[in-house]
Amino acid sequence: MIKEIKVKTALSTSHLPGLDHALNPYRGCSHACIYCYAPSVIHWDKGKWGELVEVKINLPRILSKELRLKKKGVVGLGTVTDPYQPAEKKYELTRRCLELMLMHDLPVCIQTKSSLVLRDIDLLKEFSDIEVGITLTTLDDSLRQKMEPGASSIDERLRTLSELRENGIKTWVFLGPLMPHITDVEALVDAITVIKPGYVLVDRLRLKGGV
Numbered sequence: 001m002i003k004e005i006k007v008k009t010a011l012s013t014s015h016l017p018g019l020d021h022a023l024n025p026y027r028g029c030s031h032a033c034i035y036c037y038a039p040s041v042i043h044w045d046k047g048k049w050g051e052l053v054e055v056k057i058n059l060p061r062i063l064s065k066e067l068r069l070k071k072k073g074v075v076g077l078g079t080v081t082d083p084y085q086p087a088e089k090k091y092e093l094t095r096r097c098l099e100l101m102l103m104h105d106l107p108v109c110i111q112t113k114s115s116l117v118l119r120d121i122d123l124l125k126e127f128s129d130i131e132v133g134i135t136l137t138t139l140d141d142s143l144r145q146k147m148e149p150g151a152s153s154i155d156e157r158l159r160t161l162s163e164l165r166e167n168g169i170k171t172w173v174f175l176g177p178l179m180p181h182i183t184d185v186e187a188l189v190d191a192i193t194v195i196k197p198g199y200v201l202v203d204r205l206r207l208k209g210g211v
């Protein structure tokens with residue numbers, strides 16, 4: 001289910017390594033990953049994670065104001081939601097926010113599990129400092145369907161990484177969460193080696209309440 005909402009703020013302070021601000025165009029995420037810890041971070045109390053996505057329809061207008069006032073810094077796009085989840089096809093909030101950040105030439109770091117990011121290659125190529133991270137947790141797509149049912153397939157993600165790189169966009173891989181007895185780390189590392197991303201971040205499984 002989709003619900004349009006209005007927000008009062010756009011950028012929030014990020015405590016994640018390498019990021020100054022966080023920007024999340026949606027609240028909720030229909031990728032519905034079973035291990036997602038965003039619900040506990042944003043104190044989600046609106047039912048099963050993945051079933052409701054709140055669309056921040058006035059976000060570009062608020063962001064536009066904030067960009068004139070806030071200190072310049074690296075913006076993490078998609079820290080507690082996926083900025084290229086299916087709702088983005090219709091609402092294009094991520095794209096409109098990117099257009100605004102490009103006007104200020106802000107450094108941006110995107111993280112996604114969706115090939116929809118390829119739609120915005122034209123914009124991404126204009127930034128002087130931007131990178132796109134794609135998450136991989138397994139190479140087994142039947143397992144992926146169980147763990148990350150709404151996200152792009154593994155093949156699509158690998159193709160996305162290659163296509164971004166071919167277009168001169170800096171890429172990285174988020175290898176995680178690594179799941180004991182499930183994640184085939186060696187096979188994943190082999191696949192990543194072929195694609196040659198700029199760097200790889202590895203994360204362990206962090207089980208939060210409700211997962």
Ligand code: SF4
Nearest residue numbers: 029031032033036081
């Ligand atoms: S894509 Fe990210 S934010 Fe969305 S459900 Fe999966 S882990 Fe959570």
